[in-house]
Amino acid sequence: MTVIGVIGGGQLARMMIGPAIELGIELRVLAETELSSARDRATAIGDYRDVNTVLAFAAGVDVITFDHEHVPTDVLAAVEATGVPIHPRPSALAVAQDKIHMRRVLDELGLPVPIWAHAESSSAVDEFIAARGGRAVAKTPRGGYDGKGVAVITSSSDISHWLDRGPVLLEECVDFSRELAQLVARRPSGDTLTWPVIATIQSDGVCTEAVLPAPKASQRLIDEAAQ
Template sequence: MTTPRTAPGGFPVVGIIGGGQLARMTAPPAVGLGVTLSVLAESESASAAQVIPSSPVGDHTSVEDVVEFARRCDVVTFDHEHVPPEVIAAVQAAGVRVEPSPEALLHAQDKLVMRRRLTELGIPCPDWAHVTSRSDLEAFGERVGWPLVLKTPRGGYDGKGVRVVTGPDDARDWLDAVEAAGAGGTDSEHGATMADGLLAEAMVGFTRELAVLVARSPSGQAAVWPVVETVQTDGICTEVLAPAPDLDPELASRASESALRIAGELGVTGVMAVELFETRDGDDRPTYLVNELAMRPHNSGHWTIDGSVTSQFEQHLRAVLDLPLGSTRARERWTVMGNVLGGDYPELYATYRHLMARDPAMKFHLYGKDVRPGRKIGHVDVSGDDLDDLRARARHACDYLQGVITE
């Protein structure tokens, strides 16, 4: 471990727990801000470790590893939300500032905690119930109707830890794990703890999925980006349209106000994504329900790297360091982000060169990951005035990189 605490010139050292692509994409704005980054990486070949010189290898669940890492930093933040609360508490006990705080982060780590708090705040959410037994699930299903959505409170992402169930038999293994929780029962497929039961939610008939990205600093300054539309394929976000096309202005305003309120009420520091369902109310007017929270830079905000005056990664650094926040204004009328998923062709460089020549205005962001089918390995951004053209260009690039098309 060689990173000193506080770099030359008095500029701070920001530590990021986790060496994934979010940490990797924080490196360019850190250079511009004069901030030194250090990353606690999962391995020497982790995505962020390839581009950040100070990337010691450690286990994010190990108090010893994380505290040793944190002592060389002025502030610590996160690449993901899977750092155990007891580990974060140990970092704070060592006198290192953690942003967002464990009290705020818990609302992104535990879906039951999140649902309870948002309900207390009067934030629109799907009808939900805390399920600890088969009879609980049956009673909720009888009340809201089948099918319904069942979630593990912790550990789920990209569609994992989520099931659509038509009856209790569809959740037999999870219900068995809950009943075994006294013996430390877990779901072997996802590794998410079942100790506190499950979250059941009514199936929402939504028009589309939206997201609001907000940033907040410790001194209370906050900023919000335009509401975007997110397009999901098999539980994975494959496209983001910024701003969301044909979005009712009043709905956009209310959704943004809710995101800012959630950030303030939970005491969030840094970037937070609020994922939404756009629905219709009883009078057939557009409205929304909050689906999930993420307290870190988020896939729905990757468009900001090229499409916004201030990217979510620069803004996250500004926020955790309590620097004045940057403008969230869009640079162009439209920006489309397309996620690049791995396919059957592991060699990307020639493909990448071809696409650069074909579309010089497109921006490419690859994460340095081994290619595996269905794995997120990068994204593309393209901006301009013609949304249909932008979508077609982004889809072509993603399909070409994945190997779905060859010309």
């Protein structure tokens, strides 16, 4: 029986339990606390940032994955060096962890993104805002989710507390009618599987509803998304 180790015991790890049982896969979880959402499959309790804790956990599994994007990439690199495969790869996780790095990668791939900038000073922020019509979207490069670490700003003073901690990502404000999303899974072999396009409804920067299938999604849009 294949043994999958999940670093992190949150809701996503918990959601893996049922499908793992159906597929005949043993799921083991490195949970942060005994009260973690996936505690039913927690075979270890510990700090995912501690390399020795993670190495000890990984020694008993066939493959490693993770419940969240906060696992340090140097910890995963240490696991990978032992020969235990990690999916997604640490290099992919690095893109998800840092929004500025993500924008650079998307630019290199030639994918459409809003006009953006990496800013480290109040003057750089104000210059970007002035060039974008007096408003911009600011994001903390790391750690933001569910509306946290995101703000529509008109002045650098709006995010002075962020600038005190490090650089920020700035983006132009983009008018849009709705947000669509699609889940894509890829095997190490390169085979991919897509799920139906969904529409997400946001309230104050937080996704409060997901509608499947996305209303009024044309077949052309569905086919294009699947590409």
